[in-house]
Amino acid sequence: METKNIMIVGVGGQGTLLASKLLGRLLLGKGYDVKVSEVHGMSQRGGSVVTYVRWGDRVCSPIIDKGQADCVLSFELLEAARYTEYVKPGGRIIVNSQQINPMPVIAGAAAYPENLVEKMSALDVNVDAFDALTLAEEAGSSKAVNLVLMGRLARHFDFTDEEWMDAIAHSVPPKFLEMNKKAFASGKNAQNV
Amino acid sequence: MKTLMLGNEAVARGLYEAGCSFVSSYPGTPSTEITECVAKYDEVYAEWAPNEKVALEAAFGASVRGKRSFCAMKHVGLNVAADPLFTISYTGVNAGLVIAVADDAGMHSSQNEQDSRHYARAAKIPMLEPSDSAESLAFAKLAYELSEQFDTAVLIKMCTRVSHSQSVVETGERVEPAQKPYEKNPAKYIMMPAYAKKKHPVVEERTKALTAWAETAWINRIETGSDQSCGILTSSTCYQYVKEAFGDQYPILKLGMIWPMPEQKIRDFAATVDKLVVVEELDGFIETHCRSLGIPVSGKDLFTEIGELSQNLVKEKLGGAVQAGETLAEDIPARPPVMCAGCPHRSLFYVLKRLNVTVLGDIGCYTLGAVAPLNAIDTTICMGASVSGLHGFVKAGGEECAGKTVAVIGDSTFIHSGVTGLINIAYNESNSTVIILDNSITGMTGHQQNPTTGYNLKGDPCTKIDLESLCHAVGIKRVKVVDPYDMETCQAVIKEELAADEPSVVISRRPCALLKYVKHPGAICSDPEKCKGCKACMNIGCPAISMVDGKAVIDETLCVGCGVCEQLCKFGALA
Numbered sequence: 001m002e003t004k005n006i007m008i009v010g011v012g013g014q015g016t017l018l019a020s021k022l023l024g025r026l027l028l029g030k031g032y033d034v035k036v037s038e039v040h041g042m043s044q045r046g047g048s049v050v051t052y053v054r055w056g057d058r059v060c061s062p063i064i065d066k067g068q069a070d071c072v073l074s075f076e077l078l079e080a081a082r083y084t085e086y087v088k089p090g091g092r093i094i095v096n097s098q099q100i101n102p103m104p105v106i107a108g109a110a111a112y113p114e115n116l117v118e119k120m121s122a123l124d125v126n127v128d129a130f131d132a133l134t135l136a137e138e139a140g141s142s143k144a145v146n147l148v149l150m151g152r153l154a155r156h157f158d159f160t161d162e163e164w165m166d167a168i169a170h171s172v173p174p175k176f177l178e179m180n181k182k183a184f185a186s187g188k189n190a191q192n193v
Numbered sequence: 194m195k196t197l198m199l200g201n202e203a204v205a206r207g208l209y210e211a212g213c214s215f216v217s218s219y220p221g222t223p224s225t226e227i228t229e230c231v232a233k234y235d236e237v238y239a240e241w242a243p244n245e246k247v248a249l250e251a252a253f254g255a256s257v258r259g260k261r262s263f264c265a266m267k268h269v270g271l272n273v274a275a276d277p278l279f280t281i282s283y284t285g286v287n288a289g290l291v292i293a294v295a296d297d298a299g300m301h302s303s304q305n306e307q308d309s310r311h312y313a314r315a316a317k318i319p320m321l322e323p324s325d326s327a328e329s330l331a332f333a334k335l336a337y338e339l340s341e342q343f344d345t346a347v348l349i350k351m352c353t354r355v356s357h358s359q360s361v362v363e364t365g366e367r368v369e370p371a372q373k374p375y376e377k378n379p380a381k382y383i384m385m386p387a388y389a390k391k392k393h394p395v396v397e398e399r400t401k402a403l404t405a406w407a408e409t410a411w412i413n414r415i416e417t418g419s420d421q422s423c424g425i426l427t428s429s430t431c432y433q434y435v436k437e438a439f440g441d442q443y444p445i446l447k448l449g450m451i452w453p454m455p456e457q458k459i460r461d462f463a464a465t466v467d468k469l470v471v472v473e474e475l476d477g478f479i480e481t482h483c484r485s486l487g488i489p490v491s492g493k494d495l496f497t498e499i500g501e502l503s504q505n506l507v508k509e510k511l512g513g514a515v516q517a518g519e520t521l522a523e524d525i526p527a528r529p530p531v532m533c534a535g536c537p538h539r540s541l542f543y544v545l546k547r548l549n550v551t552v553l554g555d556i557g558c559y560t561l562g563a564v565a566p567l568n569a570i571d572t573t574i575c576m577g578a579s580v581s582g583l584h585g586f587v588k589a590g591g592e593e594c595a596g597k598t599v600a601v602i603g604d605s606t607f608i609h610s611g612v613t614g615l616i617n618i619a620y621n622e623s624n625s626t627v628i629i630l631d632n633s634i635t636g637m638t639g640h641q642q643n644p645t646t647g648y649n650l651k652g653d654p655c656t657k658i659d660l661e662s663l664c665h666a667v668g669i670k671r672v673k674v675v676d677p678y679d680m681e682t683c684q685a686v687i688k689e690e691l692a693a694d695e696p697s698v699v700i701s702r703r704p705c706a707l708l709k710y711v712k713h714p715g716a717i718c719s720d721p722e723k724c725k726g727c728k729a730c731m732n733i734g735c736p737a738i739s740m741v742d743g744k745a746v747i748d749e750t751l752c753v754g755c756g757v758c759e760q761l762c763k764f765g766a767l768a
Contacts, residue, residue, distance in 0.1 A: 012530065033361060035358055038359075039301050039357060040639065045530035045561065046528075046530055047529055048527075060434075060504075061434050061504045062355075062433060066517035068505075082525045084519060087518045088518060089518065091518070102528035103564070103565070104526045104527060108731070110524070113523050113524065123518075125519070
C-alpha cells in the first residue's frame with residue numbers, strides 16, 4: 001500500500017505527543033511499518049509543534065514533506081493555517097477551532113488572521129473545523145482535546161472501534177480511561193458545532 | 194517482540210542488551226532520553242554528572258575497572274568532553290566504552306549547528322551512524338564488540354530525526370558479560386609523553402585495522418538500483434530521505450560507520466555508476482574524504498550545509514519533480530517558544546529590564562528572556578559563558594560598567610561550568626554581580642535532577658549541593674537569596690549588589706512552575722471595570738494575558754496565579 005501520512009500540529013503543551021503515541025500503537029498493532037517523529041526541547045515551551053505519523057508496507061523518511069500529508073490534524077486554528085502547504089491536493093485538515101494567541105499577537109506586533117476556516121476551505125483541501133475544546137470539557141477535561149480529535153480522525157480512517165479502544169487503553173492512565181473514551185466518542189459522533 | 198521506540202530509547206535498549214552496566218551523562222536535547230530510558234533498567238547503574246567532561250571521565254573509569262560503560266551528550270556537549278576524548282583515543286579501553294553524541298541540524302533546540310563527525314576523524318575514534326531505531330539498537334550492541342575488539346572507545350552519532358523518531362524494533366535478551374579484571378598497566382593508562390609517544394602509532398594502526406574491517410562490514414551495505422546513471426553515497430537520516438525520494442531507482446552505498454570509511458568499497462561502488470553523489474546533512478564530511486582519495490564526487494555543490502535535508506529537497510536536487518500543497522495568501526504570525534505562565538524567570542528579567550543593565554546570558558529556558566517584550570539579554574554563547582564572560586566584560590569596562598552589568602545562569606548550568614567562572618571572578622577580583630536563577634531543576638531538557646536538587650537520576654534522595662555555601666567557599670563574601678515573584682525586593686537587592694564594591698552572587702530561588710510538587714494559588718481575575726487599558730501587564734510577555742477590546746483578559750486555563758502582573762497593575766484590576 002502507499003504510505004499514509006498524518007501531521008499532528010499544535011501549540012507546545014497541548015498534548016500532541018499523546019495523540020501520536022496512541023496512533024503509533026494502533027498502527028503497529030495492525031502490522032504496518034510505522035514511523036512517528038517528534039521534536040522535543042525548546043519548541044515545547046508554548047511554541048509551534050509538529051509530529052509526523054507515517055505508516056505503510058515500508059516507511060523510510062521519518063518526516064512528512066510539503067504536499068504529502070493525507071491529513072493535518074491541528075489542535076489550534078492558526079497552526080492548521082501554518083501548515084496547509086503540507087497537505088496533498090484534495091487532502092484533509094481536521095482542526096480544533098480554538099484560538100490561542102501567539103506572543104507576537106499578545107504583544108500587539110501582529111494580528112490573529114480572521115476567517116481562517118473559510119480561507120482554508122477555498123484551497124484544494126477538505127476542512128473539518130469544530131470546537132474540540134468544548135467537547136473535551138463536556139467529556140470531563142479540557143485536556144481531553146487530543147482524544148476528541150482522535151475521534152474525529154477515526155471518521156476518516158478504516159480502523160475498528162476495538163482497535164481504537166485498545167490503543168486508547170494502552171495510552172492513557174486507567175483512572176482517566178472512561179473520560180477519554182467519552183471524549184473520543186464525542187469527537188467521532190458530534191455534528192459540526 | 195516488535196515495538197515502536199524512539200531512536201534514543203532504542204540506543205538505551207541496545208546498551209541494556211549488550212550488558213552495559215555503567216552510564217554517566219549530562220542532559221542535552223536531542224540526546225537526553227537515552228540516559229533517562231537506560232536508567233529504568235535495574236541492571237544498569239545510571240547517573241547525571243555535573244557536565245559532559247565529568248561524565249565521560251567517569252564512564253572511562255568504569256571501563257578501566259572492567260564494566261561496559263556509556264556516556265551520552267548533545268553535539269555541543271562533546272566540545273566539553275573533547276579533552277578526555279582525544280586522550281582516551283590513546284589509552285583505549287578495558288571493558289567496552291561507547292559514547293553517543295546527538296547533533297541538531299536545523300537547531301530545533303541548540304545554539305549552533307556543528308557537525309560532530311569531525312570529532313571522529315580528529316580524535317581517531319570510530320563512529321557509527323544509525324538511520325532509524327532498529328539500527329540504533331543494533332549499532333549500540335555492535336559498538337561494544339568493536340570497542341573491545343579494537344581497544345577503542347566507539348562513538349555513536351545520533352541526530353534529531355533519528356533520536357526523536359519512533360520506528361519499529363525487535364528487542365532481544367541481555368547478555369551479562371563478566372566484569373573484566375583491572376590490571377595496573379602504566380604504558381596503557383598513563384598518558385605522559387614517554388608512553389603517549391608509543392601509543393600514537395598504535396592509534397594509527399588501529400584506524401587502518403578499522404578501515405579494513407569497514408570494507409566488509411555488514412553495516413556498510415550496497416543496495417542495487419535499476420538506474421546506474423547515478424550512485425548515492427549516504428548515511429543516517431539522509432539515507433531514509435533518499436529511499437523515500439527514489440525507492441530502488443539508484444544504487445546506494447549506505448555507510449553505517451562514518452569513520453573510518455571503507456576506501457576500496459567506495460572506489461568499487463563509484464566504478465559501477467556514471468556519477469557518484471554524496472547526500473549528507475551539514476558539512477561535506479564524506480565528500481571531502483572522497484575527494485582526498487581522488488574519487489570524483491558531487492555533494493555540497495547540490496546540497497546545502499545549512500539546516501536539515503528532506504525527501505523533497507533530495508528529489509528536487511537530483512532532478513525529480515516535487516509538488517507542494519497550497520499556501521494561504523495570509524500573513525501567519527510566528528509562534529516562537531515562550532516562558533511558561535508562572536515561570537519564575539519572567540519577573541527577574543522584568544526587574545533587570547527596569548534596571549536597564551547589560552545581561553550576559555547562558556543556556557537554558559531563561560535564554561527566552563532575550564525575546565520581546567523582555568529583550569533582557571545581551572549575549573548567549575555556551576554553558577557557563579555568562580559568568581566567565583561577565584568577568585572579562587567588567588574588567589574591560591571598568592567600575593562604571595561593573596555597576597550596570599550582570600550574568601544570569603541556571604542552577605544546573607552553574608554547576609556544569611559556571612562555578613569555574615565564579616572562581617575566576619573571586620580569584621582575579623572583578624567587581625561582578627552574578628545572578629543564579631535557581632528553579633530547582635534542569636528545565637529546558639525536560640526536568641532532570643542535578644546536584645543542587647537533592648535527588649539523583651533514579652529519583653532517590655541524595656547529597657544536595659548548597660549553592661550559598663559553594664559561592665562562599667570559592668571566595669564570594671556577598672551572597673543574597675531572593676524570591677523572583679517579589680519584584681520590589683529583587684530590584685532593591687540587585688541594585689545594592691551592583692553598587693557594592695566587591696563581587697556578589699544573587700540567588701533568585703523559586704521552583705519551575707511546571708514541577709508537579711509546586712502548588713499554585715489559582716488564576717488571577719481581571720476586573721474590566723478597574724482596567725484602564727494601560728498595558729503595563731503586557732510588558733512581562735505572559736502567555737496568559739491578552740488585551741481584548743482594550744482591556745486585560747486572563748486566560749484561566751494558563752494562569753497559575755504567580756501574582757507578577759498584579760504587582761504591575763496600578764489600578765487593582767488584576768487580583
